[in-house]
Amino acid sequence: MRTMRAAAATALVIALTATAAACGGGTATNGEGSNKSPKKLTYWASNQGPSIEADKEILTKEIAKFEKQTGIDVELEVVPWSDLLNRILAATSSGQGPDILNIGNTWSASLQATGALLPWDDKTFDKIGGRDRFTESAVAAAGAEGKDPAAVPLYSLSYALYYNKKIFKDAGIAKPPATWDELVEAGKKVTKGDTYGLALEGSNLSNHIHQAFVLAKQHGADFFTADGKPDFTSDGAVAGVKQWVDFMAKDKITSKSAAEYAQNQSLSDFSKGKAAMVLWQAAASTFKSQGMDESEYGVAPVPVQSGTPGQGKQINSMVAGINISVFKNTDNLDGALQFVKFMTSDAEQKILNSTYGSIPPVKAAQQDAAFDKPDTAVLRDVLGTSAAPLPQVPEESQFETVVGTAIKDLFADAAAGRPVTTESVKAALGKAEQQMTKS
């Protein structure tokens, strides 16, 4: 019996050592890309259309063209947004990922820091027609400043103000608000009974970040210093966040119920006529699917504090969008680059972006008549003149969560009737900032 026990103990120790060695060794993903399997590619697409199924249909049709041109077999998977980042993290740590993938452009710097994505230096860009083909602001949202981008822009989006024409007309409002004061005034005019001025989502963390970023910029503040340190409690940042929460807390032009909205309920409130305005990116297809006709709403640029939209303090949107990336350890580097070239070709850019209601980041495709529709024309102008990328820092994902949660809690305060003051906003942001820094 003693020998058996000894044997068992030995086996256990061996197993443990093997485990420790296994995780000590990690996976051999630091190898550069190769062309070992030139006839196969895997592509993870993000969900851009009304459903995963719809996306599969749209993309399969386009990818068939690529397969015919090149003879490369592309395996497509459309990954829902809720899973995409975790899937990418898992692929990064295991080295078992796709060859090509879509990423939300706000993740660019975070994913760039992992070193798992192929950097796009000028030489690589030349293989898909050169960096100049893309709009500058979109490329700026593809990686940290001063580094080779980790991705190439694929679809661009910006925020716009959607307003209900009938409610505006009934209230005698002649034109959409161009400043926040006008927006609040219009909002107060139409808020009565079950109808509110503005629809928003108090529990939607990333939306909070997008709005707070723009409003803080308009107050002359950034959430990160030039050297990438979090700076959430500057007067401008506090004023920006407070202005956003005040639509519910002080101006009362938004329904209290919105404090728990997180999943596009604001869009259904708007399309049902329960709210006169909503700030969103490319919402046309959603309104259509909820039975609101294009003629019933107008689209205008998001307001500014005063004056007209432009750069610096006059920006009125983040550069939203989707980038396409190549995994550095791909076994089909040439094929992957060919695929990115195909997806960013003028022809495909027109087809895909007009299908999805987004704007092509490729300059030549942008001027197509398909993007002259009332809403896309606004999005295009904003992207061209008055949008700025969110901070491209490795901690972006953490920033979204901690500041987004802080704003969510402030909305919960506002909905419960507790006062939201400059001090309380500053305290909430201060707590968020402390969580960003270790020890």
Next chain:
Amino acid sequence: MTSLDVKAPAAGEAPSSPAGGPPRRRLRIPARIRRGGLPYLLLLPALLFELLIHLVPMVVGIVMAFKELTQFYIRDWGRAPWAGLENFRVAVDFDAPIGAELLHSFWVTCSFTVLTVGCSWLFGVSAAILMQESFRGRGLLRAVFLTPYALPAYAAVITWAFMFQRDNGLVNSVLGGDSFWLIGDNAFWALTTVAVWKTWPFAFLMLMAGLQNIPKELYEAASIDGAGIWQQIRRITLPSLRPVNQVLVLVLFLWTFNDFNTPFLLFGKGAPEAADLVSIHIYDSSFITWNFGSGSAMSVLLLLFLLLVTAVYLVITSRGRKGADA
């Protein structure tokens, strides 16, 4: 080990007693190994899978806790620098924000667990006792009581999330208020309600099984002696359920303390402060911040805490039982 030692010869004896027929010569294994080895051989597959599924990830997690495994290194873990005890130091530095948040989350989890386990046990034991008497519709009622246990957690919790909505939710229309349940301080009560609803059928099931083992004569004798229903419960039912309770409470405690599905499905990421359970907190600290070393360190602390509680609990309850047996 002891039980194995006893069984070993019995299991080994069967093949070693050739009751006729020609003895097989080809597979000649020394009797000593044959006798001692068979139980281990039979255990081997289970042991291997246990190692693979439970132990290996656990050890990997513990190793991660000592590394600075941030997004800069997840691509190649080997390159991640050793952090020593730094991850643990940050987690237990309760004056600094990260430690303070973890401590807050720990207290929330403690009160959540005590309430949930307490209510679940109470509901379970009351329902089980009521169901002892046979009456019309008992089978149906039992089935209804067990439904929450049979439903998939995802579907059930999502349904609860709908019911807790402020405007269109069932809870507010029944209570007639317009409170928020999924944000702010009420979130704690929403979370506890769902957890109790989800957990108590298990307690009910276990206690019902336990009640079957109490001899009827005890109750008959007691009622002849003039004991009322409360006295019977206090003097017969509860003491007889003691062994069941000992395991049940421990299992409920561990499940509830570690519960991830319920808060995650109710609140998504960014749970309200009042309902920031430790499992969600650890998820946020690793997957959202991409600092897997820090998250692992918190997990290891949680593991140590649960081990400690379990050990203390087992020591106390088994001492109590020995005392009762003596």
